[in-house]
Amino acid sequence: MTKTPMTKAPSLRSMGDMKHNSQTSSGDPVWSANEKTDSTIIAADNHSHYEHTNENIPQVVITRDARPYRIDLEAMRVSGLSVGSHPDEESICSDSGFGGSPASLLLRKLSNASSSGLSPASSFEEYEDDRGCPEGFPDEVPRSVTWKKPRSTGTSSSLSVTPKKSQPWVQVVGHAGSFHSGGDGMLLKRHTEGEQLCLQRLMDDSLRPFVPGYHGVVRRSEQHYNMMDNLLTHFNSPAIMDCKMGTRTYLEEELVKAQERPQPRQDMYEKMVDVDPEAPTAEERAQQAVLKTRYMQWRETLSSTTTLGFRIDGIKKADGVCNTNFKRTKSREQVMQALQDFVGSHTLILKGYLRRLQELRLVLETSKFFRTHEVVGSSLLFVHDSTGKTGVWMIDFGKTVPLPPPLTLDHRTPWVEGNREDGYLWGLDNLIDVLTDMLPLS
Ligand SMILES: Nc1ncnc2c1ncn2[C@@H]1O[C@H](COP(=O)(O)OP(=O)(O)OP(=O)(O)O)[C@@H](O)[C@H]1O
Numbered sequence: 001m002t003k004t005p006m007t008k009a010p011s012l013r014s015m016g017d018m019k020h021n022s023q024t025s026s027g028d029p030v031w032s033a034n035e036k037t038d039s040t041i042i043a044a045d046n047h048s049h050y051e052h053t054n055e056n057i058p059q060v061v062i063t064r065d066a067r068p069y070r071i072d073l074e075a076m077r078v079s080g081l082s083v084g085s086h087p088d089e090e091s092i093c094s095d096s097g098f099g100g101s102p103a104s105l106l107l108r109k110l111s112n113a114s115s116s117g118l119s120p121a122s123s124f125e126e127y128e129d130d131r132g133c134p135e136g137f138p139d140e141v142p143r144s145v146t147w148k149k150p151r152s153t154g155t156s157s158s159l160s161v162t163p164k165k166s167q168p169w170v171q172v173v174g175h176a177g178s179f180h181s182g183g184d185g186m187l188l189k190r191h192t193e194g195e196q197l198c199l200q201r202l203m204d205d206s207l208r209p210f211v212p213g214y215h216g217v218v219r220r221s222e223q224h225y226n227m228m229d230n231l232l233t234h235f236n237s238p239a240i241m242d243c244k245m246g247t248r249t250y251l252e253e254e255l256v257k258a259q260e261r262p263q264p265r266q267d268m269y270e271k272m273v274d275v276d277p278e279a280p281t282a283e284e285r286a287q288q289a290v291l292k293t294r295y296m297q298w299r300e301t302l303s304s305t306t307t308l309g310f311r312i313d314g315i316k317k318a319d320g321v322c323n324t325n326f327k328r329t330k331s332r333e334q335v336m337q338a339l340q341d342f343v344g345s346h347t348l349i350l351k352g353y354l355r356r357l358q359e360l361r362l363v364l365e366t367s368k369f370f371r372t373h374e375v376v377g378s379s380l381l382f383v384h385d386s387t388g389k390t391g392v393w394m395i396d397f398g399k400t401v402p403l404p405p406p407l408t409l410d411h412r413t414p415w416v417e418g419n420r421e422d423g424y425l426w427g428l429d430n431l432i433d434v435l436t437d438m439l440p441l442s
C-alpha cells in the first residue's frame, strides 16, 4: 500500500531514526519523503547507505515495510567470477529513462521483433516505438553517487566506486512503457501492489541473492514504480536472455474469471493469426477475438512451455541483435540451438550459468517464499558479457501470488485445476538438463 509523502525527505543520518519512529497501524515501519524535496533522496539499510543529489531522480514515497536494499555482492553474485574482484567493477554505469508521461505508459508488448544495432533512444517517445529490445537512455543523473562499504558484512557487501560511464538499459521482452531506467544502477517498473509485496518478502527470504535488490516504491509524474536494481549494471555490452518459467503462464484466478466473465480479445486474436492463421476456431474467427486464457494456452503448447516447463521469450546478443521470435521454439533440439546461439562457443559462460542455476535450484527447494507462492509468468534473466561474467536472476513477480495457508507447492507436480501447481521447478530441472547436454564432452 502506498501513501502520499508527508514530511521532508529524511537525512541520511536520520533515516535510521525514522524507521523506528514511524509505524503503520499494523506496526510496520514506514518511510516518508517530502513532495517538495530539496532533491535529496536517501536510502539506507542496516548495512550500507548511499545518497543522491539531483532533481531528476524519483521521490521515495511511503511504502509499507519498504526497506531499501543495497546492491550487494551476494545479490549481484556472478558465477565464475566474483563481482568484488572483477576489474570491471569500476565500470558501473547507470541510466535514467524519464521523459515520458504516464499517458504513454502503454501496455504494448515487445514481441515478434528481430532487430539489430539499436542505439539508445533519446526520449521516452522514441522508446515507445514498437521495436524489440529498445535500449534505455543516457543517464540524466550526475554520477555523484558514492557506494559506501557496509558497516557489518554478513553475507552482503556493497561496492565503493564512482560510476564512470553510462550503460544503457535494455528491455528484452515484456510490456513496453512499464519501465524507466532509474539512474545509479536502479530500474523502475510500473507499480503493482502484488509485485511490491513479493519483492518485499523476497528481501527476507533465502532467495534474496537471486532476485534484484528491492528499494521501495517511488513516484514520478504521478505514476508509482517499484524501484529495483538494474541487473545489467555490472556488465559491459551484455548479452541478455529472458526465459519464462513454468508450465502455466496464467493464474488460476484468471481462468476462473474467464469462465465467469469471458472477455474475448481482439488484440490476442490478431497476435494469434499473425503466427498461425489456422489457429483460431470457427467461433473465434467469427468473433475475431480470443479469450486471454485460450491465447496463453495456445502460446504454451506452441512453444516449449508445456513440454519443457520453460520457454525462451527473447534474446539480445552482445552485438545488439535482438530476437523475440521464439513463439514456435518448442522441441528440445530447437531450444538447445537457441541456447547455443546465445552462449556461443564459450564453455566458461555455459558452466557459469549451470552453476548458478544449480545453486538456484537448491535454494528454491528450501525457500519459504517459493513454497508458499504460485509463481506464474516469472522469468529467469540470463546476463553475460565478453569477459566471461555471468549472472541469472528471477524477475517479474507480477503474477506471483501467495497461497492460502496451509497450502504449499512443490512446483514439480503436474498442474490440475485447483492444485495451483506451476511447474517452475520441473522447468528448471529441464533447463539444467538441456544446458548440461550442451557441455562439450571432455
Ligand atoms: N531488474 C532488472 N534488471 C535489468 N533488466 C530487467 C530487470 N527487470 C526486468 N528487466 C528487463 O525487462 C524485461 C521485462 O521484464 P518483466 O518480465 O518484469 O516485464 P513485464 O512487463 O512484467 O513482462 P510480462 O510481459 O512477462 O508480464 C526483461 O526481459 C528484462 O529485459
Ligand SMILES: O=P(O)(O)O[C@@H]1[C@H](O)[C@H](O)[C@@H](OP(=O)(O)O)[C@H](OP(=O)(O)O)[C@H]1O
Pocket: 107, 109, 111, 249, 271, 292, 296, 299, 377, 398, 399
Ligand atoms: O508474449 P505475447 O504473446 O505477446 O503475450 C503476452 C504474454 O503472455 C504476457 O506474459 C502477458 O502478460 P501477463 O503475463 O502480465 O498476463 C500478456 O498479456 P496482456 O496482453 O494481458 O498483458 C500477453 O499478451
